[in-house]
Amino acid sequence: MREELLNNPVFAMAAEQFDLVADFLDLSPSIRERCKWPKRMISVSVPVRLDNGETEIFFAHRIQHHLTRGPVKGGLRYHPDVDRGEVAALAMWMNWKCALLDLPYGGGKGGIRCQPNNMSEGELERMTRRFTMEMIPFIGPEIDVMAPDMGTNEQTMAWITDTYSTHSGHLVPSIVTGKPLTLQGSAGRTRATGHGVAFMASTSLGKLGIDTREATAIIQGFGNVGQYAASTLASYGVKVIGVSDVSGAIWNPGGIDVPKLLKYAKKEKFIKDFPGVETIDPGEMLLRECDILAPCAVGHVITGKNAGSLKCKVLAEGANGPTTPEADRIIEQRSDIFVIPDILCNAGGVTVSYFEWVQNLQRFQWTEREVITKLETKLHSAFEQVFAFAAKNKISNRMAAQALAIKTVAEAKISRGLFP
Template sequence: MTQTEERTPTTTDRSPGEHALADALAQLKFAVDLLGYGDGLHQLLASARRETRVSIPLRRDDGTMEVLTGYRVQHNFSRGPTKGGLRYSPDVSLDEVRALAMWMTWKCALLDVPYGGAKGGVTIDPRLYSKGELERVTRRYASELQPVLGPDKDIPAPDIGTDEQTMAWIMDTYSVNAGYTVPGVVTGKPVSIGGSLGRSTATSRGVAQVALAALQHVRVAPTAATAAVQGFGKVGASAAQFLADAGVRIVAVSDQYGAVHASNGLDVVRLHEHVAVTGTVLGFADAEPMDPDSLLTLDVDLLVPAAVEGVLNAANAADVRATVVVEGANGPTTAEADQILRGKGVLVVPDILANAGGVIVSYFEWVQGNQAYWWSVEEVEERLHQRMLAGWTAVVESSQQLGITLREAATVIAVQRVAEAHQIRGLYP
């Protein structure tokens, strides 16, 4: 059961998804205006090539049935098959997925990965469902989208609420329907069935690498730096560990349940062990509980928002005291907050650069799968490091040459690459 969704206008009383889409469109308009593109090209870049909504009937373990809603937005095909995560969250909406798919297009182009952007989501709170129920949701979602997925069409990956097991279910469902094993239909899957070494921590490693480069840029040595990490999950937890390994003092972290603080620095290794046992950072013996919202305004050198969209906004941006903000999450800083932080002199490293490590190593996984030849973890991490630093250097140089922010520079570089690909290919028919 699929149908194409029409875009609905936003209102002044916007949902988080509508805010995210408005911000993505505003960033695109800035780049289009600076590059001097006409209205037609602007409209093409602003519009998703395909938007699909699917109904997902689910039989619960108790025998009752409910119907969930899933989305997949494929934003642009000009540079290759589309690529993007699949998230399970009660907050998933079509506008949110539209924004995330557009940001994925720019992310892939900025890091010179030969993909367009896509994103998917199911409006579900995975904490309220059994593993068997989540498997049935995943397989039905994949089955409904089978015609538009594929290693040369659109390649999902894990995101909020999903993991390598989710990708294994999608791969198996797609392969069973195809009649043969298709490992390249997803990335971020278990190594035992064709996943890449280094993929599980790739986003976090990239965030840490760019954060260290940004600290160096503002002349703060890692061993003298303090940091707060909002979101101790897939991205934030390992990013905190990599930063701590480099000598950064992690003074506060938070998760969906609360936050903890230690002015002398958290023992991140022991915190990982605590979370593995309890499921939350709360109750960690060597730290004090704190208000999670206050973490965002701590007096630190580095702030890493690594949870969800819109956490830095007009209400709290003026109180941010970090010198550098590195966006581990997608869209954590609203347009209003961006302007406020710019006025305060805060260096904001945008998500399409900072958290691109995941899609880079997803690309490596896809390449390895196509070649049936696997790289060592050292090869993966070295190639990731090269790509991240090349992206950082290009964005900083463009920012300085044009006198614009890092986010604006990153978007301009990416939009120009996508537009050039479209123009070279031409318009069919």
């Protein structure tokens, strides 16, 4: 297992981060090993009858990093490049994220290797329901609670809810989060991650003494996270001057009209032909001067090649693993960029997922205002802890966030002991 995981570059990156923190914390070898490796690695084949009558086998993975502090929590993605090593890395990061935010969860992640855009709704439903049945022995409200990720949405979660509930003989809304409101989903869940990114970025500007109404932002990625990050920043008075998606990047130093861009993206799917802006290279956009740079799409976009050329004051990591360890070392040496590490910056999604799970267990619904207020309280508390720990120990914000998280997991394992 070690060799397989470490051969994956994403897991190798997560493992390198873990080892640095474990050295800093001086973890004992036994606790160190128990904290590093996943608890369970579940792989299943998912046979699906296609619309043309043929049967295709899809391969799926679910990684449960640790159940020491509670059930695992994490997304389910449908993507052609789903890889067990990458999923394991994402589960590890989710484990740290939950510990940092003091959520009673371990980290989980899963995915099915498929081309969701080339599948009909019926095929997606049959695949989702069969996958759920294959996972029945390994999931449950106190074992593993899934949520939407790339290629999945609230409808996917509704199918999982129905399949699991049918098997149980009664409605079990707490089996997943990110469900439709009609199935006891939570208000505020869709905007949670992007809103959290913007809230963290705004909080960082305050630490740096920068007025949000005079600040500028560049958003890399315009999916769910990027859209809500942009709209929330704009509502704070921040001028969004650059945005990119898979089609390209747009630029307007005078400010992009975010509400109009949101309507345009919803209608046209892509942003490259949005009127009244300049089209630029997405890689070049990352290097332009701004107060907030928010990578909100894929990992590994801030690398050793471009980290030295960044001209932002705040790096708000809306994506998972957008900054490589090599880039981290360059940014730390520069000391002129305030980094909000991914396990803190994009933790809004899992935090509101936790709120949804709590509401489901209580059979009680909160208003969107209550949800967002509770979210901001949680994020602000974690931010202050990270900032104070980094200053006290003279370490980077990333090292501080990961150290606080891993220390929490390690202490839980020490308290529970090793059975038998």
